[in-house]
Amino acid sequence: MALLLGCIADDYTGASDLANTLTRNGLRTVQTIGIPDASLPLPDVDAVVVSLKIRSVVASEAIAAALAAEAWIRQRGARHVLYKICSTFDSTDAGNIGPVTEALVAAAGSDIALVTPAFPETGRTVYRGHLFVNGQPLDESPLKDHPLNPMHDADLVRVLQRQSKGGVGLVDLETIADGEAAIAARLAALAAEGNTAAIADAVFERDLVLLGSVAARFSVSTGASGLGLGLARALRPADRASATADALAPVGGYAAVIAGSCSRATLEQIDRAERSMPVLRLDPEALIDGETEIAKAIAFADAHVADGPLVIAASAPPDAVAALQARHGREASGHAIERATSAIAAALVERGVRRLVVAGGETSGAAVDRLGIPAFLIGPEIAPGVPVLQTVGDAHGGLIMALKSGNFGGKDFFEQALAAMR
Numbered sequence: 001m002a003l004l005l006g007c008i009a010d011d012y013t014g015a016s017d018l019a020n021t022l023t024r025n026g027l028r029t030v031q032t033i034g035i036p037d038a039s040l041p042l043p044d045v046d047a048v049v050v051s052l053k054i055r056s057v058v059a060s061e062a063i064a065a066a067l068a069a070e071a072w073i074r075q076r077g078a079r080h081v082l083y084k085i086c087s088t089f090d091s092t093d094a095g096n097i098g099p100v101t102e103a104l105v106a107a108a109g110s111d112i113a114l115v116t117p118a119f120p121e122t123g124r125t126v127y128r129g130h131l132f133v134n135g136q137p138l139d140e141s142p143l144k145d146h147p148l149n150p151m152h153d154a155d156l157v158r159v160l161q162r163q164s165k166g167g168v169g170l171v172d173l174e175t176i177a178d179g180e181a182a183i184a185a186r187l188a189a190l191a192a193e194g195n196t197a198a199i200a201d202a203v204f205e206r207d208l209v210l211l212g213s214v215a216a217r218f219s220v221s222t223g224a225s226g227l228g229l230g231l232a233r234a235l236r237p238a239d240r241a242s243a244t245a246d247a248l249a250p251v252g253g254y255a256a257v258i259a260g261s262c263s264r265a266t267l268e269q270i271d272r273a274e275r276s277m278p279v280l281r282l283d284p285e286a287l288i289d290g291e292t293e294i295a296k297a298i299a300f301a302d303a304h305v306a307d308g309p310l311v312i313a314a315s316a317p318p319d320a321v322a323a324l325q326a327r328h329g330r331e332a333s334g335h336a337i338e339r340a341t342s343a344i345a346a347a348l349v350e351r352g353v354r355r356l357v358v359a360g361g362e363t364s365g366a367a368v369d370r371l372g373i374p375a376f377l378i379g380p381e382i383a384p385g386v387p388v389l390q391t392v393g394d395a396h397g398g399l400i401m402a403l404k405s406g407n408f409g410g411k412d413f414f415e416q417a418l419a420a421m422r
């Protein structure tokens with residue numbers, strides 16, 4: 001069957017967040033890691049989320065990967081492609097939200113894309129083009145200290161303009177309140193003025209429902225799960241007003257959490273987990289230096305994993321992250337730690353871990369690649385934006401995983417996730 005919606009996600013946790021939203025809003029969805037091999041047995045679905053790892057790579061590489069995914073998706077009949085970005089607009093002046101959006105718009109022969117990272121369920125709202133995270137302007141929120149993409153400007157029209165060749169306009173909340181025809185007219189006017197993107201305000205779910213209906217008439221849009229909700233409502237078959245994810249077959253085995261996110265939410269979750277399970281806090285400097293710290297993590301797992309879930313974390317607070325980056329460079333330290341956390345994830349699976357939570361987008365991407373997982377089925381939601389996942393076609397006999405975006409989940413997220421993963 002032709003796809004009703006094709007999505008390209010700029011990281012793997014964001015992809016599972018979107019796949020969760022699409023599933024809960026009536027589209028049967030599968031998450032693939034990259035463009036799937038033709039031999040991979042995928043279920044019959046309405047939507048595919050192709051997960052890429054292009055949030056923090058050079059723009060030309062991100063564009064090439066996104067265009068390849070777009071071509072694959074269009075061959076499967078999808079008339080609309082959603083480029084899934086982070087609800088906190090993680091990017092730099094070099095990209096990649098602007099360059100990828102413009103490349104997708106051009107590839108589709110379209111003229112403009114509606115862009116909104118709003119996701120009210122997780123506290124992300126956009127008003128007058130300014131992004132608020134749990135009520136705080138983006139540049140005053142914990143995202144100002146993000147290890148890879150520190151966000152210092154809440155005005156998304158300005159942020160996206162710095163990354164774009166064409167103009168960037170605004171569809172404001174008043175226009176959205178006037179309904180679909182007003183939104184469509186505003187987009188047409190912005191396109192006629194030479195804009196290639198339009199940031200759309202959205203504060204409530206109803207705004208995203210209207211935006212989704214209008215966006216679905218175009219070939220490409222860019223946004224977070226909130227826009228996914230709007231598109232799913234617009235595109236789902238009439239008899240599927242709501243849907244719940246399928247229950248996933250239990251896998252048993254040991255359980256563990258690997259954390260590489262340094263977000264405030266993840267740091268609080270690690271603190272909280274200390275009350276109920278063994279937690280190893282790795283020494284980031286030693287992780288960069290070599291194998292000894294990885295061996296320490298594996299010895300820790302050997303000592304505890306048979307007794308119940310455990311947590312292994314590289315995560316550190318902003319001052320410690322800044323100090324490490326000053327010594328080793330931002331990208332070099334991030335990548336070295338991702339290599340280490342993914343090696344630890346692989347060692348845990350070799351030791352019989354079958355239920356694995358990974359916290360952090362880049363951290364999850366590195367771990368999923370290292371484990372060679374080609375795709376995920378979407379299970380029940382653990383917390384907004386985080387579903388239980390079941391691997392498809394991997395060499396480990398099937399794993400149950402959760403890929404937690406750094407900022408998602410309440411303080412007891414790890415306990416909650418492990419209870420939901422059987």
Ligand SMILES: Nc1ncnc2c1ncn2[C@@H]1O[C@H](COP(=O)(O)OP(=O)(O)OP(=O)(O)O)[C@@H](O)[C@H]1O
Nearest residue numbers: 261263284314316334337338360361362363405406
């Ligand atoms: N102690 C540390 N010092 C410096 N960098 C670290 C440390 N621990 C982890 N990192 C790096 O910080 C980055 C965290 O990014 P990641 O995407 O995993 O988390 P996040 O940004 O909080 O999550 P998301 O992208 O889902 O919002 C990774 O590159 C990770 O390797």
Ligand SMILES: O=C(O)[C@@H](O)C(=O)CO
Nearest residue numbers: 014017086087224361405
């Ligand atoms: O949209 C979000 O906030 C998440 O899905 C994500 O992409 C964080 O990496």
